[in-house]
Amino acid sequence: MEQTIIHREQRTTRRTGALKNSIDYIRRNHFLYWLMAPAFILTILFKYVPMYGIVIAFKDFSYSKGILGSEWVGFKYFDKLLNAPNFELIFMNTLKLSVYGLVLGFPVPILLALMLSQLRRARVKKNIQLFLYAPNFISVIVVVGMLFIFLSPTGPINKLIIALSGHPIQFMAEPEYFRSIYILSGIWQGAGWASIIYVAALAGVDPELHNAATLDGASLLQRIRHIDLPTIRPVMAVVFILSAGGIMAIGFEKAFLMQTALNLPTSEILPTYVYKVGLKAGDYSYSTAIGLFNSAINVILLVFVNAVVKRLNEGEGLY
Amino acid sequence: MTFKHSRFDRFILGIVYILLTLAVLLVVLPLIYVLVASFMEPTALLNKGLSLNPADYSIEGYEKILSSKSMLHGFLNSLFYSAMFALVTVVVSMFAGFPLSVDGFVGRRFFMILFIITMFFGGGLVPTFLVVKQLGLLDTVWAVIIPGAVNVWNIFLARTFFKGIPKELSEAAKVDGASEARTFFSIVLALSKPIMFVLALYAFVGQWNSFFDAMIYLENSKLYPLQLVLRSILIQNQVSPEMIGDRLAQAELKRLSEIIKYASIVISSLPLLVMYPFFQKYFEKGVMVGSLK
Numbered sequence: 001m002e003q004t005i006i007h008r009e010q011r012t013t014r015r016t017g018a019l020k021n022s023i024d025y026i027r028r029n030h031f032l033y034w035l036m037a038p039a040f041i042l043t044i045l046f047k048y049v050p051m052y053g054i055v056i057a058f059k060d061f062s063y064s065k066g067i068l069g070s071e072w073v074g075f076k077y078f079d080k081l082l083n084a085p086n087f088e089l090i091f092m093n094t095l096k097l098s099v100y101g102l103v104l105g106f107p108v109p110i111l112l113a114l115m116l117s118q119l120r121r122a123r124v125k126k127n128i129q130l131f132l133y134a135p136n137f138i139s140v141i142v143v144v145g146m147l148f149i150f151l152s153p154t155g156p157i158n159k160l161i162i163a164l165s166g167h168p169i170q171f172m173a174e175p176e177y178f179r180s181i182y183i184l185s186g187i188w189q190g191a192g193w194a195s196i197i198y199v200a201a202l203a204g205v206d207p208e209l210h211n212a213a214t215l216d217g218a219s220l221l222q223r224i225r226h227i228d229l230p231t232i233r234p235v236m237a238v239v240f241i242l243s244a245g246g247i248m249a250i251g252f253e254k255a256f257l258m259q260t261a262l263n264l265p266t267s268e269i270l271p272t273y274v275y276k277v278g279l280k281a282g283d284y285s286y287s288t289a290i291g292l293f294n295s296a297i298n299v300i301l302l303v304f305v306n307a308v309v310k311r312l313n314e315g316e317g318l319y
Numbered sequence: 320m321t322f323k324h325s326r327f328d329r330f331i332l333g334i335v336y337i338l339l340t341l342a343v344l345l346v347v348l349p350l351i352y353v354l355v356a357s358f359m360e361p362t363a364l365l366n367k368g369l370s371l372n373p374a375d376y377s378i379e380g381y382e383k384i385l386s387s388k389s390m391l392h393g394f395l396n397s398l399f400y401s402a403m404f405a406l407v408t409v410v411v412s413m414f415a416g417f418p419l420s421v422d423g424f425v426g427r428r429f430f431m432i433l434f435i436i437t438m439f440f441g442g443g444l445v446p447t448f449l450v451v452k453q454l455g456l457l458d459t460v461w462a463v464i465i466p467g468a469v470n471v472w473n474i475f476l477a478r479t480f481f482k483g484i485p486k487e488l489s490e491a492a493k494v495d496g497a498s499e500a501r502t503f504f505s506i507v508l509a510l511s512k513p514i515m516f517v518l519a520l521y522a523f524v525g526q527w528n529s530f531f532d533a534m535i536y537l538e539n540s541k542l543y544p545l546q547l548v549l550r551s552i553l554i555q556n557q558v559s560p561e562m563i564g565d566r567l568a569q570a571e572l573k574r575l576s577e578i579i580k581y582a583s584i585v586i587s588s589l590p591l592l593v594m595y596p597f598f599q600k601y602f603e604k605g606v607m608v609g610s611l612k
Contacts, residue, residue, distance in 0.1 A: 025425045031499040032418040036430060039415030042469040043437060049450050050442020067449075112342065115335045130596055131343045134350070137591045139528035141546045142584050145553025146349060149580060156352065159368060192346065196606045220328040253531055257554055278445040279535055291443035299439070 057289035077289035086268070094269040094294075097255070101183045102243055108191040110236065113198030114224055117205075129199070132192030143189055144257040147181060148172060173262040182258060182267075197239070201232045237313045244305040270294045350592075357381070357581035361574050364581075380582030383575060390583065392541060393548035400463050400533075400544055401526040407468040408522040409515050415469075416477025417503060434471045444535075451536060462536035463526075463544070473518055476605070480514040481507065517605045520598055524591060545587055552583050 026033060052067075057077060059070040081087055112132065119125040135143070150157050151171035158168040171177045205227060213223050252271035259267045270290060278287025355369055363375035384390050418424050419431065441447070447466070456462040484507060492502045508515075530546035537543060551557040556576070595602065 022425045025423075029424075029499065031503070032421060032424060033426075035414040035503070036418050037414075038411045039469050039474060040430070040433075042411065042465070043433060045454070046447065046450060046466045046469065047437040047441060050446035051440060053442050053446025053449055056446065112339075115339050118332060118335050119339075128339055128343055130599060131346055133599070133602075134592055134595070135346055137524060137528075137595050138588050139530070139546055139549075141528075141530055141549050141553060142588050145549065145580065145584060146353065148554060149353075149577075150349065156368065188346065188349075192342075193606075196603055200603075200606075219325060220331050257550070274444050279448065284445045284449070288443060288445045291445065295440070295443065 054288060054292055056285050057292050059285060061285045061288075073285075077286045078293060080286060081290055081293060089265070090268050090270055090273055093266055094271075097179055097182060097269060100179060101186060102240075104183055105187050105191065106240060106243065108187050109194035110198055110232065112191060112195040113202055113232070114228055116195070116199055117202040117228065118220075129192070132195070134192075135189040136193035138189065140251075140253050141257065143185060144254060147185055147258065151181070170262075172258070172260050175263045175266040178258065178263045178266040182254065186254070194239075197235055198232050201235050202228055205231050233313070237309050241302070241306050241309050244301060353581055353584050357578070357585045359578065359581075361578040364577055365574065380575075380578035381586070383579055384582045384586055389540070389543075389548050390545075390586070393543055393545035394587075396542060397527055397545040400460065401523045403460075403464050404468065404526040405519040405522040407464060408470065408473060409518050411468055412470070412473035412477045412518055413508065413511065413515060415474045417481055417507065419474070419478045420481035434474060438471050448535060457536055458538045458542070460542060463532050467526075467532060473522075476518065477511075477514060480511060484510055513601075513604075517601050520601055521605050527591065549583055549587055553580055 056067055056070065058072060058074060059067070060073050060076075061067065061070045065071075116125055116128065119128070149155055152158065153168040153170060157171075162168055169177075171181060209227055210223055213227060218226070252269075252275065255267055255269050256272050256275065259272065271294065274287050274291045274294070277283050277290060352369065356364060357380055358376050358378065359369065359380075360375050360377040361379055363370060367375065415430075415434075419427055442450075451457060451462050451466060456465065488510070489502045489506055492506050493499075497505075528546065530544065530550060533542075533544050533547050534550075537547075
């Protein structure tokens with residue numbers, strides 16, 4: 001009550017008065033600002049100071065001189081990246097891995113949700129969801145560890161393959177299998193969990209709508225097409241834009257863990273390269289430049305995909 | 320359904336049931352395989368694979384794991400990191416979420432924009448690493464706990480929750496002469512247990528399953544969380560000598576390395592997999608509130 005009155009007063013007074021009012025407000029409600037302090041300090045320290053640190057991408061950073069004292073070198077490191085012999089390969093690896101991942105991974109949660117919404121018995125539906133969500137709680141290390149076990153030359157899958165064809169397949173050593181393994185295991189782990197948001201949207205559909213449609217002779221597929229799909233379309237648009245915007249920001253962790261010396265021709269992507277150049281080789285400026293390049297492409301993609309979806313989706317985008 | 324399905328609809332429904340069953344099997348079978356394999360006798364597992372013969376079962380894998388110091392340290396470290404991380408996350412998010420939910424809070428726009436920007440821009444790997452290093456946090460437990468503790472989603476989650484609490488409650492307390500601080504701690508927070516629980520759950524699970532910060536910030540292997548210990552066993556194929564015993568014979572290593580992998584997967588993943596069904600509705604709640612801004 002008190003606060004809303006102050007709020008109104010602020011709007012009506014002139015600027016100098018507003019400043020005085022603000023100071024007054026802060027003085028009287030200093031407790032609120034104390035509450036804000038931890039998040040504020042941590043955000044400045046671990047988010048904004050590193051953002052300032054990006055300038056080392058344009059400098060020859062050395063420890064002894066510090067960020068401020070290091071020499072400016074302009075776009076030297078970006079030139080270095082664009083002219084690196086393996087740049088094209090790494091760039092395309094990054095792009096392919098995420099575009100394929102998006103195209104194959106995006107529809108699965110939607111299909112799962114549409115199928116789950118056909119189950120009328122709540123108990124059955126809940127139990128199925130329980131199983132489908134489970135892999136989300138397994139760590140990426142364990143998932144990749146399981147891949148190594150299952151796909152090893154002596155593992156269960158190769159035992160089957162040997163029985164059929166006689167020759168084991170070196171899944172983790174052949175570059176051609178890396179993307180499929182990465183994407184399919186990603187779907188295995190994440191699709192169930194990703195379906196939650198669609199399941200919830202579908203649960204909001206009035207059952208009467210379906211009943212009325214059935215009475216009018218609509219088939220199951222027609223009801224899905226004309227009732228269920230329009231319901232989840234806004235959610236689909238947002239999820240799609242967000243994942244497309246994150247296309248170049250694909251998880252570093254799993255690709256890094258799945259890398260073997262032999263599958264590098266397809267498994268080396270920009271984020272793993274940033275890690276190797278920066279923290280392994282200690283080339284801080286170069287690594288920061290690669291990271292910045294990667295983020296810049298991301299932002300461009302986000303804006304682009306948002307525009308496209310907006311056009312296709314009757315003016316409804318993320319922003 | 321009160322209406323009868325047409326024949327074609329029943330055909331489609333049949334396909335739906337079959338596909339869902341397949342999906343469940345696809346998810347569950349690998350997990351069951353690991354669970355069963357972890358109870359096999361190591362030599363039998365190597366030679367025959369899974370078998371149904373009771374004679375082929377043993378708990379040797381678990382004996383080796385449970386006698387391993389690095390595994391035990393990792394487990395305890397992870398427990399500590401996850402609990403601390405959950406605590407810090409909850410405190411920071413609840414504290415920051417409250418002022419943002421107060422009508423007329425001066426500076427709300429400033430703080431909101433400050434937080435939202437971090438959702439889209441960041442410093443990246445090396446600059447963040449340099450900050451942690453400059454602060455002297457390298458190779459300390461704080462490097463794992465503190466930098467990730469501010470999360471914009473969590474703050475907004477808390478804020479949304481606070482907005483749903485009837486204002487009359489805190490106003491009544493103020494009329495009774497309670498200070499701002501007292502109102503916040505004894506009324507607002509007391510009403511916020513569900514959201515605190517959701518935040519803590521997410522933070523705990525996230526930290527339990529993560530390894531990246533620990534990998535780049537920690538050198539001392541005594542500080543390693545469970546996931547890093549698992550990484551050396553599962554991915555780098557380094558079974559520590561203490562698990563094999565004094566005889567570092569190659570044959571013994573070969574005999575045990577498989578079973579140790581299976582058993583360590585079960586030991587590290589089972590706690591979450593067994594617990595999560597009880598908290599399923601809270602996890603789902605987190606996803607839903609998070610998606611509504």
